[in-house]
Amino acid sequence: MGGGPEAKKDKVLFVLPFPEPTDVTDRLKRKFPNIDFEYINLTSHRDGVWVRHKELPKEIYHDITILGTLAVLPEKPEDCPRLELTHIFSAGINHITDNPVYKDTDVTFTTSNGIHGPQIAEWVVMTALIQSHKYNPLYELQKQHKWGQKHTSENYGKVSDLVGQRLGVLGYGSIGRQVARVGKAMGMDVIAYTAHAKDTPAARADNGYIVPGTGDPDGSIPSAWYSGTTKAELHRFLAQDVDLLLVSVPLTKATLRLLGAAEFAVLGRRNAFVTNISRGKVVDQPALVDALKDGTLRGAALDVVDPEPLPEDDPLWDAPNVTITPHISGLGDAYAKRAFEVMELNLERRANGEELINVVDKKRGY
Structure with missing residues (x-):
């Protein structure tokens, strides 16, 4: 004043x-x-x-x-x-x-x-590993006091670790940067997508608040950067052999229903796993259910849905290989x-x- x-x-x-x-x-x-x-x-x-x-x-x-x-x-x-x-x-x-x-x-x-980066990144890794390591059926066995067998219909021996897999970060903000940091530490290759081009070191820097010791302050983690506001540019990014897609864009008019059947089809070439921690309305939810049911996507982890709370009779609850949590990934002490x-x-x-x-x-x- x-x-x-x-x-x-x-x-x-x-x-x-x-x-x-x-x-x-x-x-x-x-x-x-x-x-x-x-x-x-x-x-x-x-x-x-x-x-x-x-x-x-x-x-x-x-x-x-x-x-x-x-x-x-x-x-x-x-x-x-x-x-x-x-x-x-x-x-x-x-x-x-x-x-x-x-x-x-x-x-x-x-x-x-x-x-939010630290706690959400941990949630992203946790939910991805729960599915890839087939933890849910193991937990059910534990509750029944049963010792699981290695060679069953769950096929616990066919766990694919994250080393060498490609993490696509759709929206490379503070959360995406920390997920990228953790993903790279686990042996993943990281590529980034932003609405506007980040073609200089200065443009790739994070000038916002950063929890000390986290994130990607200078933007050096991604092996490649992509950008754009058109479907063609988005599809080019999704087609880069993405194994795990992190959706971390803000909800705006431009991102409303950004991911639908066409995008899932592109991701389906690698049978990708989709993780959404942004907002439920960024995703065409019925199309996601279809992509999970027909095996186009190998799974999804969703901390956000549309609407919230998700109605008890929504088909998303019963889609195969989906983990749903009640918008809590960013919470912490x-x-x-x-x-x-x-x-x-x-x-x-x-x-x-x-x-x-x-x-x-x-x-x-x-």
């Missing part, structure tokens, strides 16, 4: 669905004595369910300059006349893009992109800590007049 004796102090309002982490907020108050902080926990946890226990009056937003939230925004721009910066405590923003404060103002939005770290870094940058990280390009939608 501007200087002068009459200048108002910045005010940060946190509106989040978990109790205040006082160790974090106390540190912020000490570090930024010229900022007023307020924290509102909108929900409580009762009998295993998060319950919203208060509604916010619109007046609460009137004097804030910075908002930290997961999904709750003022309803109208006139409710927040001083708002300059909103930090979203998630990587995706598709759930807020219809809000007038997002659509109709020049308020800067930043995300927590970069905090470090989630909030890392999201606050991104916001703290941007508070520092803002105070120093420096460029912020993880700024949303509203034209692209991410």
